[in-house]
Amino acid sequence: MFDMGLWEILLIGVIALIVVGPERLPRLARTAGLWLGKARSMVATIRYEVERELKVDELKREIKQQTDSEEFRDLSEQVKSVDSDLRSVGKALHTDIDGAPKSTDTPPSKTEANAPSPPDSPSKPHSG
Numbered sequence: 001m002f003d004m005g006l007w008e009i010l011l012i013g014v015i016a017l018i019v020v021g022p023e024r025l026p027r028l029a030r031t032a033g034l035w036l037g038k039a040r041s042m043v044a045t046i047r048y049e050v051e052r053e054l055k056v057d058e059l060k061r062e063i064k065q066q067t068d069s070e071e072f073r074d075l076s077e078q079v080k081s082v083d084s085d086l087r088s089v090g091k092a093l094h095t096d097i098d099g100a101p102k103s104t105d106t107p108p109s110k111t112e113a114n115a116p117s118p119p120d121s122p123s124k125p126h127s128g
Helices: 004-018 024-069 070-098 111-116
Strands: none
Touching: 024 070, 024 111
16 A cells, blocks of 8 residues: 555654653554554445446456347247247147137037946946
8 A cells, every 4th residue: 555664664653752752552552453453344345345336347248249149139039939829839748738618518429328327327226
């Protein structure tokens, strides 16, 4: 942050000792250390946020470049084509499964009329 050598630090220490006095110097040094720690923490937080924003901007730029490319447009058209094909096949399958609506007034076929009823059927009384 600051380019301070040993002589500059010693000069600041001597001036602080003369101005503040030996009794209050340890408390001043502790307070200065706390403020310096808070300042470093704030700088680190701001640096992290700026770097994160730069990365987000870079990613947005890359995404925009990719979406503007011809390959992406071709791929997008292919996906849309496959999607429409799948939807039409799905509708055809749905129609085949559901079939034509059955009416209830059609008589049963000959095989259904001649088929024996199950033994537990309530339509035939048991004779004993």
